[in-house]
Amino acid sequence: MGLVGTAIEAQLRAxxxxxxxxxxxxxxQHAGHAGARDDGETHFLVEIVTPLFEGKRRxxxxxxxxxxxxxxxRNRVHALSIRALTPAEASSQAR
Structure with a gap:
């Protein structure tokens, strides 16, 4: 993973x-599309499971x-897809 991906991970963990x-x-997958940069790291998918999502809507x-x-x-990422689950939701989907 590059610098931007690493920064995303560190910020979400913190x-x-x-x-x-x-x-x-x-x-x-988005090379040549709007917002894509030659050096990449513009489009990300984040899959995150945290108890902080309990009781919250999507x-x-x-x-x-x-x-x-x-x-x-604001400054670097053009597109972000998010899959946000509680631990219980993640556990039930794993079965």
């Missing part, structure tokens, strides 16, 4: 204390992720 976190750079969960990454989203 802000949301995830039980599980996966940051996937999808930039290569929009509220996404807002927490976006707030944690506000600086990167």
């Amino acid at each position: 802000s949301l204390a995830p039980a599980q976190l996966q940051v996937i750079d999808q930039s290569a 929009l509220e969960r996404h807002r927490l992720v976006n707030e944690a990454l506000a600086e990167l989203l």
Whole structure:
């Protein structure tokens, strides 16, 4: 993972204390599209599981992720897909 992906991971770990976190750079799939940069690291998928999402709707969960990454989203990341789950939801999906 590159510098931007590493920064995303570090910021989410510090802000949301995830039980599980996966940051996937999808930039290569978007080469030539709007917002893509020659050096990549513009399009990401974040899969995050944290107890902080308990009792929150999907929009509220996404807002927490976006707030944690506000600086990167403003200056470096063009697109972010988010899969935000509670530990119970992640556990039930794993079965």
